Amino acid sequence: xxxxxxxxxxxxxxxxxxxxxxxxxxxxxxxxxxxxxxxxxxxxxxxxxxxxxxxxxxxxxxxxxxxxxxxxxxxxxxxxxxxxxxxxxxxxxxxxxxxxxxxxxxxxxxxxxxxxxxxxxxxxxxxxxxxxxxxxxxxxxxxxxxxxxxxxxxxxxxxxxxxxxxxxxxxxxxxxxxxxxxxxxxxxxxxxxxxxxxxxxxxxxxxxxxxxxxxxxxxxxxxxxxxxxxxxxxxxxxxxxxxxxxxxxxxxxxxxxxxxxxxxxxxxxxxxxxxxxxxxxxxxxxxxxxxxxxxxxxxxxxxxxxxxxxxxxxxxxxxxxxxxxxxxxxxxxxxxxxxxxxxxxxxxxxxxxxxxxxxxxxxxxxxxxxxxxxxxxxxxxxxxxxxxxxxxxxxxxxxxxxxxxxxxxxxxxxxxxxxxxxxxxxxxxxxxxxxxxxxxxxxxxxxxxxx
Numbered sequence: 001x002x003x004x005x006x007x008x009x010x011x012x013x014x015x016x017x018x019x020x021x022x023x024x025x026x027x028x029x030x031x032x033x034x035x036x037x038x039x040x041x042x043x044x045x046x047x048x049x050x051x052x053x054x055x056x057x058x059x060x061x062x063x064x065x066x067x068x069x070x071x072x073x074x075x076x077x078x079x080x081x082x083x084x085x086x087x088x089x090x091x092x093x094x095x096x097x098x099x100x101x102x103x104x105x106x107x108x109x110x111x112x113x114x115x116x117x118x119x120x121x122x123x124x125x126x127x128x129x130x131x132x133x134x135x136x137x138x139x140x141x142x143x144x145x146x147x148x149x150x151x152x153x154x155x156x157x158x159x160x161x162x163x164x165x166x167x168x169x170x171x172x173x174x175x176x177x178x179x180x181x182x183x184x185x186x187x188x189x190x191x192x193x194x195x196x197x198x199x200x201x202x203x204x205x206x207x208x209x210x211x212x213x214x215x216x217x218x219x220x221x222x223x224x225x226x227x228x229x230x231x232x233x234x235x236x237x238x239x240x241x242x243x244x245x246x247x248x249x250x251x252x253x254x255x256x257x258x259x260x261x262x263x264x265x266x267x268x269x270x271x272x273x274x275x276x277x278x279x280x281x282x283x284x285x286x287x288x289x290x291x292x293x294x295x296x297x298x299x300x301x302x303x304x305x306x307x308x309x310x311x312x313x314x315x316x317x318x319x320x321x322x323x324x325x326x327x328x329x330x331x332x333x334x335x336x337x338x339x340x341x342x343x344x345x346x347x348x349x350x351x352x353x354x355x356x357x358x359x360x361x362x363x364x365x366x367x368x369x370x371x372x373x374x375x376x377x378x379x380x381x382x383x384x385x386x387x388x389x390x391x392x393x394x395x396x397x398x399x400x401x402x403x404x405x406x407x408x409x410x411x412x413x414x415x416x417x418x419x420x421x422x423x424x425x426x427x428x429x430x431x432x433x434x435x436x437x438x439x440x441x442x443x444x445x446x447x448x449x450x451x
Contacts, residue, residue, distance in 0.1 A: 023059050023060065023061070024047065024057065024058070024059055024079065024080040024224075024226070025044070025057070025058050025060060025064060025065060025068070025077055025078065025079055025080060026055060026056075026057055026077065026078055026080050026225060026226055026229075026260065026261070026264050027039060027055065027056050027057070027058055027068055027074060027076075027077045028054065028055050028074070028075045028076040028077065028260060028263055028267070029054040029055065029056070029073050029074060029075055030054065030074075031054055032054070032073075033054060033072070033073025033074065033075075034072075034073055035049075035054070035055075035056045035073060035074070036049075036056070037071075038068055038071035038072065038073055038074050039056060039058045039060075039068060041067075041068075041071055042060065042064055042067035042068035042071060043060060043061060043063070043064060043067060044058040044059060044060035044064050044068060045058060045059045045060070046058055047059050048226060048230065050229060050230060050268075052233055052237070052271055053229070053233060053267040053268055053270075053271050054075075054267070055229065055264060055267065057080065057226045065077055065078075065079065075263075076259070076260040076263055078257030078258075078259075078260035078261055079257055080224050080225055080226050080261075081224065081225055081257070081261065082222055082223060082224050083222065083223070083249045083250075084221055084222050084249075085217050085221060085222065085223050085228070085247040085248060085249050086143075086144065086185050086217065086221030086246075086247055086393065087221075087285055087391070110195075110197060110198065110199060110200060110201055110202055111199075111200070111201070111365070112201050112202045112365065112367075112378060112386055113202060113203045113365075114364065114365035115202075115364060115365055115367065115374070115378040116202060116203070116377075116378055116379075117323050117327070117331060117350070117374075117375075118205075118349070118350030118352075118394075118398050119203070119205065120331065121318070121332065121350050121442065122205065122349065122350065122398055122401075122402055122442070122443050122444060122445050123444050123445050123446035123447070124205045124401070124402075124405075124445050126445065126446035127402075127405045127445035127449050130409075130446065130449055132405050132408045132449055133197070133206060133207050133208040133209075133405070133408065134194065134204075134205075134206025134207060134208040134209030134401070134404040134405055134407075134408045135208045135209075135408045136407065136408055136411070136412075137206060137209040137210065137241050137242070137403075137404035137405070137407035137408050138158070138161070138209070138210045138212060138238070138239060138240040138241050138242075139193055139194065139206070139209050139210070139212065139240060139241065139242045139244055139400055139401075139403075139404050140161065140211075140213075140214055140235035140238065140240040140242065140243045140277070141186060141189055141190045141193065141211055141212070141213055141214065141244050141397070141400075142214045142216045142228070142231045142232065142235065142243060142244070142245045142247070143185055143186030143189055143190070143213075143214075143215070143216070143217060143245075143246060143247065144172060144184065144185050144186045144215060144217040144218065144219050144221060145168070145169070145170060145171055145172030145173065145184060145186055145215055145218075145219045146162075146171070146172055146184065146186050146187055146190065146213045146215065146382075147172055147184060147187055147382045147383065147384070148162070148170065148171070148213070150187065150191075150380055150382070150384055151196075151198070151200050151201065151384060152191055152195035152196050152200060152201045152202060152204075152380050153187070153190060153191065153194075153195065153196070153211070153213075155196055155198070156194045156195070156196050156204075156207070156209070156210065156211050157190075157210070157212065157213050158210050158211070158212055160238075161212035161214075161235070161238035161240070162211075162213040163214055163215070163234060164214075164215040165214065165215060165216045165227040165228075165230045165231045165234065166215055166216065166217065166218055166227055168215070168218050168219065170213070170215050172184035172186065172187065172219050172382040173219060173382075174219075175218070175219040175220040176220045177219075177220045177221055178219070178220075181382055181383060182381050182382055182383050182385050182387065183381055183382070183387060183389075184219075184380075184381050184382035185221065185246070185389075185393065186213070186215065186217075187379075187380045188377075188379045188381060188387070188389055188393075188394070189244065189246045189379075189393060189394070189396065189397040190211055190213060190380065190397070191204060191379040191386075192204060192205065192377065192379045192394065192397035192398060192401065193205060193206060193209065193211065193244060193397045193400050193401045193404065194206055194207060194208075194209045194210075194211045194401070194404070195207060195379070195380055201380065201386050202378060202379055202380060202386060204401060205397070205398055205400075205401025205402060205404070205405065205445070206402075206404035206405050206408065208408070209401070209404040209408070212235055212238055212240055214231045214234060215231075216228045216230070216231035216247075223247075225249070225261045225264055225265065226264075228247070228249075228265065228268075228306075229264050229265055229267070229268040230268075232245075232265075232268035232269060232272050232306075233268055233271060233272070235272065235277065236268075236271055236272035236275040236276075236277050237275065239275075239276070240277050241276070241277060241403070241404065241407045241412060241418070242277060242278050242279075242280060242400050242403045242404060242407075242418075243272055243277045243278070243279045243280070244280050244396055244397055244400035245279065245280070245281040245282070245306055245312075246281075246282045246391075246392070246393035246394070246396045246397060247281075247282065247306075247393070248281070248282055248283075248284045248304055248305065248306070248307055248392075249304070250284070250302050250303065250304050250305075251302065251303045251305075252302060252303075253301055253302065253303055254301070258303055261303075261305070262303050262305060262308070262309075265305045265309055266309045266310070268306075269306055269310075269311050269312050270309075270310075272311075273311040273415050276412065276414065276415060277415060278313065278403060278415040278418045278419060279306065279311065279312045279313065279415075280312070280313045280315060280396055280399050280400045280403065281306045281307045281309075281312045281313065281314055281315065281396060282307065282314075282315055282391070282393050282395065282396045283304075283307050283314045283315055283316050283317075283338065283339040283340075283344060283345055283392050284304050284338075284339040284392060285317075285337040285339065285391050285392055286337070286339050287336060287338065287339070288339055288340075289339075289340050289341040289436065290304075290339065290340070290341035290343050290344040291341040291342060291343050291436065292341075304339070304344075307344065308344070311415075313346045313347060313399070313419060313422075314344050314345055314346050314347075314439075315346070315347055315348065315349050315392060315395045315396045315399050316334065316335075316338045316339065316340055316345045316347075316348045316349075316351075316392060316395065316437055316438065316439065317334075317335035317337070317338040317348065317349065317350070317351025317352070317353070317390075317391065317392045317394065317395040318332045318333060318334060318335060318338075318348050318349065318350055318351060318395065318442055319331075319333055319335045319350065319351060319352050319353035319375055319390070320333065320353075320375050321333055321353070321355045321357075321358060321375060322355065322358045322371065323374050323375050324358070324362030324364055324369070324371040324372070324373070324374030324375070325358070325360075325362055325371055327364075331350070332348075332427075332429055332438075332442050333353070334348075334430075334437040334438070335351050335352070335353040335392075335395075336353055336354070336355075337353070337390070337391070337392075338351065338392055338395075338437070339392070340436045340437045341436050342434055342435075342436050342439075345435075345436065345438070345439035346423075346439045346440060347399055347422060347423070347426055347438075347439045347440055347441065347442070347443055348426075348437065348438040348439060348441065348442040348443070349395035349396065349397075349398035349399040349402075349442065349443055350377060350394070350395060350398050350442075351377065351390060351391055351392050351393075351394045351395035351398075352375055352376040352377040352388070352389065352390035352391070352394055353375055353376075353390055354372055354375070354376075354390060355372055356372075358371050358372040359371065359372070362374060373388055376388035376389060376390050377389055377390065377394040379394075398443065399422070399443050401445075402422065402425075402443045402444075402445045402448060403418055403422060405445050405448070405449060406418060406421045406422070406445075406448050406449065409449050421448045421451060422440075422443055422448060423440045423441070424447075424451045425443065425445070425446075425447035425448025425449070425450070425451055426438075426440050426441025426442060426443050426444055426447070427441045427442050427443075427447070428440075428441045429441055429442055
């Protein structure tokens with residue numbers, strides 16, 4: 001079948017505000033506050049309750065914000081927003097029939113596993129040889145839609161902790177960002193974490209981990225702050241060990257309501273931490289430093305959520321250059337698009353990259369494509385497909401998968417301890433101790449399991 005090449009790169013702001021909803025508000029309360037009474041007294045109507053973090057989502061008229069802000073027990077209020085949490089450029093893919101319907105490998109190894117250079121970088125196979133594949137670990141994937149009957153996902157997710165926060169339905173399908181219905185961002189991230197080792201397609205970093213698939217964004221990649229916060233709380237209440245969030249929303253610090261929306265996400269992340277879940281998030285794809293001088297428009301004047309939340313782990317991206325030509329090349333170059341800075345980056349993981357100087361065609365694992373495409377990350381898509389993509393969104397699930405492997409060895413633990421295992425095992429790259437691109441290092445599953 002004719003190959004379809006669909007590539008778009010985004011190196012500008014990771015997300016951008018869409019039209020704010022003038023009638024939906026997030027109301028943050030003081031501990032134990034009667035927010036129902038406050039909303040009713042201000043002439044509003046409760047839409048959603050997040051009681052565990054003292055938040056309600058309410059609908060109200062033009063005077064609601066000012067009215068409810070003065071009620072007892074109300075700490076802050078802001079209009080909710082729908083923004084683009086996933087840049088279209090991360091869906092840079094190449095697909096065709098032999099990828100959509102991969103043949104079984106007689107040797108018993110999933111036929112497209114040899115396209116997954118990221119597993120080599122993080123020593124995933126070494127961890128499997130030690131006997132740890134994610135057994136007993138629970139990982140929530142908060143993203144867009146999913147294909148629940150995909151052959152690499154169907155046996156790996158738990159229906160009791162899988163849910164849709166958006167009202168669109170859990171399934172991924174054609175949308176304004178993807179008219180094919182193939183390039184499901186949530187499927188790609190879920191597959192990197194936990195695709196089954198079943199003789200089909202790809203293998204996740206932790207192929208025996210249990211996945212909780214939580215849809216917090218519409219299939220187009222946009223979504224509201226209320227749905228993202230609700231998804232975090234939902235996952236935290238399902239006894240997950242890890243919450244993996246390959247998404248990010250940016251706001252100017254000076255924007256009206258920005259501080260309140262940050263508090264909303266911070267409360268949700270903090271709640272998850274207290275409930276025993278480590279929240280691992282993508283740093284963003286602006287290619288800019290958060291340590292820049294504080295001038296207008298620089299990342300220093302932006303809030304990037306949830307990566308700026310104090311108890312979240314922010315992940316940068318690494319990549320090879322020319323891996324399709326030589327599988328022995330260095331795998332840990334900072335990706336050209338990754339956000340960086342000592343103040344924001346905690347760890348690094350394989351995210352892939354596009355290098356224009358990598359030219360020609362290459363054949364890897366029986367698949368022939370332009371050589372540069374093999375520097376991307378290969379994983380599951382919708383419609384039983386598999387595809388390549390790049391971004392800190394791809395780096396994040398590699399780290400989440402390593403966290404699941406650690407849990408499979410040591411059992412459920414406090415998030416601070418899990419974070420310590422990740423840090424202790426990471427390969428210290430770049431500037432010693434804490435590099436602006438690698439943070440504490442690029443994760444290494446085998447080393448973390450040897451601590």
